[in-house]
Amino acid sequence: MKSFFRFAVLALVLVIVAMVSGLTAMRFAIHGQEVAVPALVGLTPGEAERSVSGLGLQMFIEREYYSPQVPEGKIMSQLPLPGTKVRRGWQVRVAQSLGPTRVTIPDVTGESEHAAELNIRRRGLDVASMAQVAMPEIPEDQVLAQSPTANATQLVAPKISLLVTEAAPPQAFVMPSFVGQPLGSVSRTLQDAGFRLGNVSVASIVEAPDQTSTPGQAGVATPPAPPVQPSPASIIVSQFPAAGQKVVAGTAVSFVVR
Numbered sequence: 001m002k003s004f005f006r007f008a009v010l011a012l013v014l015v016i017v018a019m020v021s022g023l024t025a026m027r028f029a030i031h032g033q034e035v036a037v038p039a040l041v042g043l044t045p046g047e048a049e050r051s052v053s054g055l056g057l058q059m060f061i062e063r064e065y066y067s068p069q070v071p072e073g074k075i076m077s078q079l080p081l082p083g084t085k086v087r088r089g090w091q092v093r094v095a096q097s098l099g100p101t102r103v104t105i106p107d108v109t110g111e112s113e114h115a116a117e118l119n120i121r122r123r124g125l126d127v128a129s130m131a132q133v134a135m136p137e138i139p140e141d142q143v144l145a146q147s148p149t150a151n152a153t154q155l156v157a158p159k160i161s162l163l164v165t166e167a168a169p170p171q172a173f174v175m176p177s178f179v180g181q182p183l184g185s186v187s188r189t190l191q192d193a194g195f196r197l198g199n200v201s202v203a204s205i206v207e208a209p210d211q212t213s214t215p216g217q218a219g220v221a222t223p224p225a226p227p228v229q230p231s232p233a234s235i236i237v238s239q240f241p242a243a244g245q246k247v248v249a250g251t252a253v254s255f256v257v258r
Contacts, residue, residue: 234257
């Protein structure tokens, strides 16, 4: 029994040692793949690329900024910061300096979107973002504002954001009920409200059979009555769009009258 107990304890110790050895080896393997990010600020992109590639890292120029302190073409900031431990294959993002500002911001307010873009790109700048707003008093496709403003001196990035007008959405209404009203007055109401009169048709009338013929005599054929034409005095019995529906200005409204 004693020898069995010793054997069990020895086996347990060996298992523990094996687990500790495995964890230690795994830790060394993981940390063996880590490297410290080098300092890239002040280097050219080529120098920075060689510095990181030798450590198994990658470099990506994420942004470009104007800077009176950092010469043009040099790295002015980086992420992760120098000394940070990262895995091999990690991407280091950097910002490159464009040097001091040497470009004049044009005034593109009042121009069309296309003309403003051409004016901006002709000066070596880019459009950063473009927002649109509906202004009923101002024509659509017109630059309403810009950032930075014209002739700005404290320019950080070579990009300009624009605010451009767009067509105002048509005004919406809730269709009222015109059933029971004369066609003439309703037509004038629609015209004054900015709507159009659509198709107007007359409700069909089912005629009663002819009772004038006597038994044994053939009935005399009655010629069909001419179709009834709608008039301003005709009374509306149904409409489309129906009452309660949402419509926009300029919608055609059709009626059935009697």
